[in-house]
Amino acid sequence: MSARSIFLALAVLPAAALAQGFAGLGTNADGFAIPQPDPQFVFPADHGPHPDFRIEWWYLTANLTGPDGTDYGLQWTLFRSALRAGTGDGWQSPQLWMGHAAVTTPDAHFVTERLARGGIGQAGxxxxxxxxxxxxxxxSGASDWSDMTLSASGPSFAYDMTLTAEGPLVLNGADGYSVKSAEGLSSYYYSRPFLDISGTLTLLDRPVPVTGHAWIDREWSSQPLSQAQEGWDWFSLSFETGAHLMGYQMRQTGGSTYTTATWIEADGVATSYPDGAFDARPLDFTTIADRTVPTTWRVMLPERGVDVTVSALNEHAWMTTSIPYWEGPVSVSGSHSGKGYLEMTGYDGD
Amino acid sequence: MTVAGLQALLSHWRRNPWQLFTMIAGLAMATALWSGVQAINAEARASYDRAANALGQGQYAQIVGRDSAPLDQAQYISLRRAGWLVSPIVEGELDLEGERFRLTGIEPLTLPRGADAPAPLELSALAGFIAPNGEILVHPDDAGTLANTDHSFRPDPGQTRGTLTADIGLAQRLLKTDAITMLLVLPDQPLGQPPLSTIDPSLVLVEGQGQGDVARLTESFHLNLTAFGLLSFAVGIFIVYGAIGLAFEQRRPVFRTLRTLGLPLGRLLALLAVELTLFALAAGAIGIALGYIFAAALLPDVAATLRGLYSADVTDTLTLRPAWWLSGLAMALGGTAAAASGAFLRLNRLPLLASTQPRAWAADAQSSHRRMAIIAAFLGLVGALFAAFGSGLLAGFALLACLLIAAALALPLTLDLMLRLGSRLARGAVPQWFWADTRQQLPGLSMALMALLLAMAANIGVSTMVSSFRLTFTGWLDQRLASELYLNTTSPEEAALLTGYLEDKVEAILPIISIDTRIGDLPAEIFGVLDHATYRDNWKLLDAVPLVWDRLAAGDGVLVNEQLSRRENLSVGARLGHDTVLGVYGDYGNPAGQVVLGMDAFHARYPDVAALRYGLRTGVADPKAVADDLRRKFDLPPDALVDQARIKAVSLQVFERTFSVTAALNILTLSVAGFAILISLLTLATMRLPQLAPVWALGLTRARLAALELVRAVCLAAFTGLAAVPLGLGLAWVLLAIVNVQAFGWRLPMYLFPLDYLHLGGLTILAAFLAALWPALRLARTQPDALLKVFSNER
Structure with missing residues (x-):
C-alpha cells in the first residue's frame, strides 16, 4: 500500500474510506472534538482550520462556459486530515493536507492531486x-470571501480564476449542524452557493477564457460515518430561477438511504429538509474503471416541486486520485432547468 | 519398442555408473559455478535497486545545493510553493549500540510513487511512522542489535543491512540537523513552472540516470564475475562433452541393434534427447543447489568488497531468486545440448550397419586438429581486430574470449607438434612407442587438456593481475599516506583548537579539505592541498608539466586523477572548466574522479568549506607520543586520531577481500580441470586395453606400463602448462591494459611473478599425477587374463 493511499485511508473522503472497508474511523473520535448541536459560527475565524477535528475541507466547484458556448466544470478542493488532535511545530505537526484539482470538458477530464504535511508551510x-x-x-482573498482568486496546476492543465460573491453564506442542517445518519453522526457544514467566477483555463497549453458560477462548501467533523454507510451521492444544483438545491444521500448497506437537503431561494433564504424529503434515483449507468457508476439521475424534492433529470456533462469525470471517486459538472432539466455538480463516492469495482 | 529402446539406452548407465557420475558431476559443477556467480550478481543488483528505490537515487532527478551544501527547509518550501514537485531527503550517519548506521529520512507524502516508502507501511503504520517518536525501519538482522535502544524499530526485509529509514522529522532530530540533504524531483511536473534559477540560484538540478551511480560503478565488477562464471562453465562443459561423446561411442552396438530391430532413427534420436534432458535437469538442479551454497559462502566477501570499493550496500544474505536459478537451469540444458550436438550429428550420419569400432572417433584426428587450428587462427584475427578497433568493457571481454578459445583450439595441434618432436628425439623401441602412443591418446585427452589450459591460463592471468595490483597499490599507499598521524575533528572550532595546540609540536599540519561535486554528471571530489614537501616528495605523477607543484601552489591550474583524466579525456594541458590540467596522478581503488587545487585557490573558490581532517607530519617527534598527549589533553575519542599503519591495514584488508572471490573462483576452476583429466583418463583406460595388450605381450610388465601412463599424464600436463604461461600472460595484459582501464578507469603496470607460475605448474603436474594415479593403479592390477582376452576377442 502506498503512502498516498494510507493518507486517504485516514479518511479525508469519508465514503471512499468506507468503501475500503475502513469503517472504524467513522464511529470513534479518538480524542478529537465532536460537532455539537446549535453551533455559533464566528467569521472569519471559522473559515480557518479546526485542528481539533479529524477532517475538514474547503471545496469549490464551478460550472463554466467558454467563448464558443462550450461547457466546462472546475474543481478545487483542499482537505485537512489530522493523525491526532491539535497542532505541532514543523514535522511534528499531526496535520496532513491534500489538494484535488480538476477540469472537465465535454470530452476530457483532467485531474491532479497534491499531498503535504502540516506545520512546515507547504499547505494550510x-x-x-x-x-x-x-x-x-x-x-485567497478578502476575509469575508467577497473577492478571491483561485489557482491550480497539473502536468496537463492549469487555471487562474477570479471569484466575486453575489449572495450570503448558507448554513446547512440545523444552523450549520448537519446530521449524516440515523445514529446521529454529524458535521459542521456551510456553503457559499452565490459566486461569480471568471478567468482562464489552460488545457494542454491552450488558454480558454471562461465565465460562470461557483459554489464553495465548508465542512468539518470527526466522525461523519456510520458503519452501515457505503458511499454518498451529492448534488449541488443552480437553477435558472436563481434558486439552489444542495442534496445528498448516504447509501446504506441493504439499499436504504439517508438523505439531507437544503433549498436556497434566490435571495439566499435557506430551508433544510430532514431524511426522506430529498430523493435521488439512478436512471442510467456508465462503466468507468471497472465500476458501474450512475451518471444520469432523477432528483426530487416534492415539497419544492422539484422533479428533474440530472445528466453528466462528461460521464467519464472519474477522479483518478489516490482513492478514486466521480466528480463532475451536470446539466439539469425537467421541472427546473440549470447546471450543477455531482459527487459520487463508494462505487466499488465489480 | 519405445519403452524397450529407452530401457536399453538407460541400461548403459547402469553398467557404467562412473560415466553417469562423470557426466552429472561435470554438468553440476559447471552449473554450480555459473549459477553461483549469477546468484551473487542478482543479490547485489537487488540491493542496488532497493537502495535506488528508497532514495530515488539515479532514478529521479535531484536538486542539491551548489557544491553539495545542505539545503534548508525554507528552500524546500519555496520550491513547492513555486510549483516544483520535489520531496526532501536527509541522510547521515548514526551511531547506535556501538555500530554505525546510515540513516535516511524520507517524507512519505511527497515521495515519488516509484520510490515509495521502503517498507510495506500498513494502514495503521503511517501514523506510527510520522509520529514524533515514529518507527524506524531496519533490516531484520539489525533489529536484534538495536532492541535495547530508546527508539521503536520496525523490521523490514526491504532495508539493506546497516541502513535505517525514518520519517524526515525524526531523522533530522536524530542527526541533530535542520537541513535537507537533497530533493528528489518527481517525474511529472505541472504546467507553468518557473525555472529553478529564478526561484533559488543556489540550487543545482542533477538529471536522473537510468540506474544509480552505484550500479554504474559496480557494473564492471559484476561483468568480471560473470566472465569468470562463464569460463568455469565452459571448463565444466568440456567434461560433459567428453562423457557424452564416450557414451555415444560405447553404445554404437546398442544403437545398431535397436535400429536393426526396427527403431526409426528419429525415434532413437528423440529417446536420446529425452535421456539427456533428464540428466541435464537432474544435474542442473544439483548444480543450482551447489551454486547456492557456493554463493552464500562467497557473498559476505563480495558484499564487503563492494562496500569497501564503491560504498555500495549489498546485503550478505542470499535470497533464492528465479532470475539466477532459471538461468542456471537454462545453462545446464543449453550446455548439454551444445556438448551433445556433435554426438547427435555423428549418430545421424551413422550407417545402419557401421563398424562398432570404438576408436573410429579418433581416426581422423589429424584433419580435425588442422580444422581446429584454422578456426583458432580466425578467432585470433577477430581478437586482434577487437584489440585494435574495439572500445569499452565488452570489447575487452570479447578479446579475452577470442584469445582463450583460439588458444584452446590450437592446443591439440601444438601438443601434437611437441609430441612429434619428442618422438623424433626418442631412441629405442619403448620411448618411441611411448611418444607414438601418447600422440595416439591425444584426441581422447584433448578436451580435458584444453580445459586444463584454460584453467591454468586464467590462473596465471588473474594472479598476475592481482599481484601487480597489490604491488602497485601498496606502493601507492606508501606514497599517499605519508603523514604519520591523521586527525579527525567534528567542527571548525575544535579543529582550530587542536591545530593551534599542535602548532609547535609537529613538523607540519596538512589540512585535508574537500568538497563533493559532479563532473560530467558523475561523482567527483575537489581537494585543496598546501604547498608542502610531503606532496612534492611522495606523490608520483603519471604525467605533469615542469614545475608542477610551484604552478599548482600559484593557482595556475589543477591536478586530476587518472580516472577523471581518462573519463573526461583530460590530458596535461587540457582545460577543465576554466582550469588547465597541470598533472595527472594515479589514484587506485577510488571510483570517483578527483581534482586537486592549490590551497589558496581552493579557499578563494569555496570560502565556506573548512577543513575538519588533517594529516600530521610528526617529524622527529614520536607519533605515538604526540597522539597520546593529544588524546589525554583533549579527551579525544579513539577515532579522532588514526595512525598511518591502521589506515594502510584497513585499505589492504579491503583489497584482499576484493580478490578473495577471484582466488576462490581460480581454485575451483583449476579443480574442475583436474577432474576433467581424471575422467578422461578413466574413460580412456577402459578403451586402451587393446593397445596395451600387445605391448604387454612383448614383455613390458604391467607395473612398467602403469608407470609410463603416469609419466605420460605428467608430460601432457607439463606441455599444456608450458603453453598456458604465454597465454596467461597475454590474458593478464588484456586484463590490466584493457579491461581494467575500462572497468576502473586506471591502468596498472604489469609485473611478472615467475615463482608463482612455477608453483602453479607444480600444482598442475601434481593434479595431473593424482588424476592419472588411479587409472594407472587399475592398469597395474589388471588381471593378465583380461589382457589375454584382447587377443581372443574378435575386434
Whole structure:
C-alpha cells in the first residue's frame, strides 16, 4: 500500500474510506472534538482550520462556459486530515493536507492531486486575510470571501480564476449542524452557493477564457460515518430561477438511504429538509474503471416541486486520485432547468 | 519398442555408473559455478535497486545545493510553493549500540510513487511512522542489535543491512540537523513552472540516470564475475562433452541393434534427447543447489568488497531468486545440448550397419586438429581486430574470449607438434612407442587438456593481475599516506583548537579539505592541498608539466586523477572548466574522479568549506607520543586520531577481500580441470586395453606400463602448462591494459611473478599425477587374463 493511499485511508473522503472497508474511523473520535448541536459560527475565524477535528475541507466547484458556448466544470478542493488532535511545530505537526484539482470538458477530464504535511508551510489555511493553499495552488482573498482568486496546476492543465460573491453564506442542517445518519453522526457544514467566477483555463497549453458560477462548501467533523454507510451521492444544483438545491444521500448497506437537503431561494433564504424529503434515483449507468457508476439521475424534492433529470456533462469525470471517486459538472432539466455538480463516492469495482 | 529402446539406452548407465557420475558431476559443477556467480550478481543488483528505490537515487532527478551544501527547509518550501514537485531527503550517519548506521529520512507524502516508502507501511503504520517518536525501519538482522535502544524499530526485509529509514522529522532530530540533504524531483511536473534559477540560484538540478551511480560503478565488477562464471562453465562443459561423446561411442552396438530391430532413427534420436534432458535437469538442479551454497559462502566477501570499493550496500544474505536459478537451469540444458550436438550429428550420419569400432572417433584426428587450428587462427584475427578497433568493457571481454578459445583450439595441434618432436628425439623401441602412443591418446585427452589450459591460463592471468595490483597499490599507499598521524575533528572550532595546540609540536599540519561535486554528471571530489614537501616528495605523477607543484601552489591550474583524466579525456594541458590540467596522478581503488587545487585557490573558490581532517607530519617527534598527549589533553575519542599503519591495514584488508572471490573462483576452476583429466583418463583406460595388450605381450610388465601412463599424464600436463604461461600472460595484459582501464578507469603496470607460475605448474603436474594415479593403479592390477582376452576377442 502506498503512502498516498494510507493518507486517504485516514479518511479525508469519508465514503471512499468506507468503501475500503475502513469503517472504524467513522464511529470513534479518538480524542478529537465532536460537532455539537446549535453551533455559533464566528467569521472569519471559522473559515480557518479546526485542528481539533479529524477532517475538514474547503471545496469549490464551478460550472463554466467558454467563448464558443462550450461547457466546462472546475474543481478545487483542499482537505485537512489530522493523525491526532491539535497542532505541532514543523514535522511534528499531526496535520496532513491534500489538494484535488480538476477540469472537465465535454470530452476530457483532467485531474491532479497534491499531498503535504502540516506545520512546515507547504499547505494550510489562514482565516484573515483568507488564504488556503497547498504548494502553488491557492484560494485567497478578502476575509469575508467577497473577492478571491483561485489557482491550480497539473502536468496537463492549469487555471487562474477570479471569484466575486453575489449572495450570503448558507448554513446547512440545523444552523450549520448537519446530521449524516440515523445514529446521529454529524458535521459542521456551510456553503457559499452565490459566486461569480471568471478567468482562464489552460488545457494542454491552450488558454480558454471562461465565465460562470461557483459554489464553495465548508465542512468539518470527526466522525461523519456510520458503519452501515457505503458511499454518498451529492448534488449541488443552480437553477435558472436563481434558486439552489444542495442534496445528498448516504447509501446504506441493504439499499436504504439517508438523505439531507437544503433549498436556497434566490435571495439566499435557506430551508433544510430532514431524511426522506430529498430523493435521488439512478436512471442510467456508465462503466468507468471497472465500476458501474450512475451518471444520469432523477432528483426530487416534492415539497419544492422539484422533479428533474440530472445528466453528466462528461460521464467519464472519474477522479483518478489516490482513492478514486466521480466528480463532475451536470446539466439539469425537467421541472427546473440549470447546471450543477455531482459527487459520487463508494462505487466499488465489480 | 519405445519403452524397450529407452530401457536399453538407460541400461548403459547402469553398467557404467562412473560415466553417469562423470557426466552429472561435470554438468553440476559447471552449473554450480555459473549459477553461483549469477546468484551473487542478482543479490547485489537487488540491493542496488532497493537502495535506488528508497532514495530515488539515479532514478529521479535531484536538486542539491551548489557544491553539495545542505539545503534548508525554507528552500524546500519555496520550491513547492513555486510549483516544483520535489520531496526532501536527509541522510547521515548514526551511531547506535556501538555500530554505525546510515540513516535516511524520507517524507512519505511527497515521495515519488516509484520510490515509495521502503517498507510495506500498513494502514495503521503511517501514523506510527510520522509520529514524533515514529518507527524506524531496519533490516531484520539489525533489529536484534538495536532492541535495547530508546527508539521503536520496525523490521523490514526491504532495508539493506546497516541502513535505517525514518520519517524526515525524526531523522533530522536524530542527526541533530535542520537541513535537507537533497530533493528528489518527481517525474511529472505541472504546467507553468518557473525555472529553478529564478526561484533559488543556489540550487543545482542533477538529471536522473537510468540506474544509480552505484550500479554504474559496480557494473564492471559484476561483468568480471560473470566472465569468470562463464569460463568455469565452459571448463565444466568440456567434461560433459567428453562423457557424452564416450557414451555415444560405447553404445554404437546398442544403437545398431535397436535400429536393426526396427527403431526409426528419429525415434532413437528423440529417446536420446529425452535421456539427456533428464540428466541435464537432474544435474542442473544439483548444480543450482551447489551454486547456492557456493554463493552464500562467497557473498559476505563480495558484499564487503563492494562496500569497501564503491560504498555500495549489498546485503550478505542470499535470497533464492528465479532470475539466477532459471538461468542456471537454462545453462545446464543449453550446455548439454551444445556438448551433445556433435554426438547427435555423428549418430545421424551413422550407417545402419557401421563398424562398432570404438576408436573410429579418433581416426581422423589429424584433419580435425588442422580444422581446429584454422578456426583458432580466425578467432585470433577477430581478437586482434577487437584489440585494435574495439572500445569499452565488452570489447575487452570479447578479446579475452577470442584469445582463450583460439588458444584452446590450437592446443591439440601444438601438443601434437611437441609430441612429434619428442618422438623424433626418442631412441629405442619403448620411448618411441611411448611418444607414438601418447600422440595416439591425444584426441581422447584433448578436451580435458584444453580445459586444463584454460584453467591454468586464467590462473596465471588473474594472479598476475592481482599481484601487480597489490604491488602497485601498496606502493601507492606508501606514497599517499605519508603523514604519520591523521586527525579527525567534528567542527571548525575544535579543529582550530587542536591545530593551534599542535602548532609547535609537529613538523607540519596538512589540512585535508574537500568538497563533493559532479563532473560530467558523475561523482567527483575537489581537494585543496598546501604547498608542502610531503606532496612534492611522495606523490608520483603519471604525467605533469615542469614545475608542477610551484604552478599548482600559484593557482595556475589543477591536478586530476587518472580516472577523471581518462573519463573526461583530460590530458596535461587540457582545460577543465576554466582550469588547465597541470598533472595527472594515479589514484587506485577510488571510483570517483578527483581534482586537486592549490590551497589558496581552493579557499578563494569555496570560502565556506573548512577543513575538519588533517594529516600530521610528526617529524622527529614520536607519533605515538604526540597522539597520546593529544588524546589525554583533549579527551579525544579513539577515532579522532588514526595512525598511518591502521589506515594502510584497513585499505589492504579491503583489497584482499576484493580478490578473495577471484582466488576462490581460480581454485575451483583449476579443480574442475583436474577432474576433467581424471575422467578422461578413466574413460580412456577402459578403451586402451587393446593397445596395451600387445605391448604387454612383448614383455613390458604391467607395473612398467602403469608407470609410463603416469609419466605420460605428467608430460601432457607439463606441455599444456608450458603453453598456458604465454597465454596467461597475454590474458593478464588484456586484463590490466584493457579491461581494467575500462572497468576502473586506471591502468596498472604489469609485473611478472615467475615463482608463482612455477608453483602453479607444480600444482598442475601434481593434479595431473593424482588424476592419472588411479587409472594407472587399475592398469597395474589388471588381471593378465583380461589382457589375454584382447587377443581372443574378435575386434
Amino acid at each position: 489555511v489562514i482565516a484573515d486575510p483568507f488564504r488556503a493553499w497547498i504548494d502553488d495552488w491557492q484560494l
